[in-house]
Amino acid sequence: MDINTPVTELYGSYFDKYSEIWKNQINTIQSKFSGAIEEVRFPREYPTDMPILYVKKESLIAVLEELKIAMGYNFLSDLTATDEEISPRFEMVYHLLSHENMARIRVKTRVNEGEDVPTATVLWMAANWPEREVYDMFGIKFSGHPHMRRILMDERWVGHPLRKDYPLRGYQLFPDTPAPKADLLEKSDR
Amino acid sequence: MSKDGSAVFFTTKLDDFVSWGRKHSLWPYPFGTSCCGIEMMATLCSDYDMARFGAEAVRFSPKQADMMIVAGIVNTKMAPILRTVYEQMAEPKWVMSMGACASSGGIFNVYSVTQGIDTIIPVDVYVPGCPPSPEGVLHGLMSLQDMIQKGETRAQRREQALKRLNLFHPFKTSTAGEIKDAGYKAE
Numbered sequence: 567m568d569i570n571t572p573v574t575e576l577y578g579s580y581f582d583k584y585s586e587i588w589k590n591q592i593n594t595i596q597s598k599f600s601g602a603i604e605e606v607r608f609p610r611e612y613p614t615d616m617p618i619l620y621v622k623k624e625s626l627i628a629v630l631e632e633l634k635i636a637m638g639y640n641f642l643s644d645l646t647a648t649d650e651e652i653s654p655r656f657e658m659v660y661h662l663l664s665h666e667n668m669a670r671i672r673v674k675t676r677v678n679e680g681e682d683v684p685t686a687t688v689l690w691m692a693a694n695w696p697e698r699e700v701y702d703m704f705g706i707k708f709s710g711h712p713h714m715r716r717i718l719m720d721e722r723w724v725g726h727p728l729r730k731d732y733p734l735r736g737y738q739l740f741p742d743t744p745a746p747k748a749d750l751l752e753k754s755d756r
Numbered sequence: 757m758s759k760d761g762s763a764v765f766f767t768t769k770l771d772d773f774v775s776w777g778r779k780h781s782l783w784p785y786p787f788g789t790s791c792c793g794i795e796m797m798a799t800l801c802s803d804y805d806m807a808r809f810g811a812e813a814v815r816f817s818p819k820q821a822d823m824m825i826v827a828g829i830v831n832t833k834m835a836p837i838l839r840t841v842y843e844q845m846a847e848p849k850w851v852m853s854m855g856a857c858a859s860s861g862g863i864f865n866v867y868s869v870t871q872g873i874d875t876i877i878p879v880d881v882y883v884p885g886c887p888p889s890p891e892g893v894l895h896g897l898m899s900l901q902d903m904i905q906k907g908e909t910r911a912q913r914r915e916q917a918l919k920r921l922n923l924f925h926p927f928k929t930s931t932a933g934e935i936k937d938a939g940y941k942a943e
Contacts, residue, residue: 733867743837
């Protein structure tokens with residue numbers, strides 16, 4: 567590869583290389599989970615660097631399992647959420663990477679405020695801490711998570727700081743150490 | 757005794773003598789949380805040599821130190837830890853707030869950062885800068901020494917107030933209830 571190749575051309579070859587793989591995989595998923603896929607956004611048609619699959623919340627884990635086991639997306643490289651300030655309010659974002667094909671894919675789910683999301687720890691144990699972070703920052707709870715509690719902020723914190731309606735300078739000060747919890751060390755699956 | 761055997765006296769107040777001793781034997785506890793900690797290490801090392809001022813015995817246990825240097829940002833979750841470490845230090849104790857973040861939160865005017873450590877613990881000397889130069893830290897140390905000599909630090913004013921109330925004991929810490937019962941009013 568020449569070092570002077572423009573970035574657009576580099577991305578073009580990246581899309582050329584993977585668009586067939588992506589299209590085949592997405593067609594397979596759409597035929598298998600008919601009705602579960604709300605929307606598909608593809609590179610070149612939409613300003614994105616990898617295909618985005620909008621999945622209904624009920625079939626999220628089934629789609630992720632299909633992607634992991636049948637399509638080779640074995641690695642969960644990121645799990646986060648965004649606050650869109652519309653209805654439904656939040657979008658869960660899952661970034662998957664296939665070490666076999668070296669291709670990436672993005673799965674999204676729209677979630678309303680107060681709704682639970684099925685946990686991805688059944689597929690990737692690495693989803694444990696990111697899901698706790700999403701709960702801490704956005705207040706989205708995960709059903710079936712082994713240890714659903716705050717990870718970054720103090721346990722006595724009120725509110726969820728990365729929500730758009732949280733005040734930017736919403737300081738909360740806790741000068742004293744919280745009392746230790748008796749059962750904390752006994753749980754092995756933190 | 758002078759050389760020829762005649763009696764010679766050097767008179768001073770005991771408090772001044774004790775303060776003189778204290779100001780030349782500060783044992784720092786380094787609470788370095790970010791880049792100011794690196795600058796503090798440079799101040800302790802041979803180029804700037806904080807040992808010239810008697811503050812070279814850096815102790816990593818708060819029970820053996822009497823000057824806490826808070827160097828760097830203190831997050832909201834770090835605040836109770838800082839308070840606990842401060843409370844474990846023996847009186848008289850001094851606190852130097854080093855850098856913009858420790859003094860006021862600095863550029864981090866957001867939910868997750870303590871807006872100045874003086875919201876949690878009392879501070880004697882503030883050293884401005886981002887990070888402060890080693891000369892600034894040394895100036896802060898010398899200012900603290902002057903304050904100790906004059907008896908102006910928070911720990912010494914507390915000691916004087918306890919002595920006025922006949923509550924002072926060198927090895928025993930008075931509880932807040934005892935101090936309040938004796939009629940002490942905070943400034």
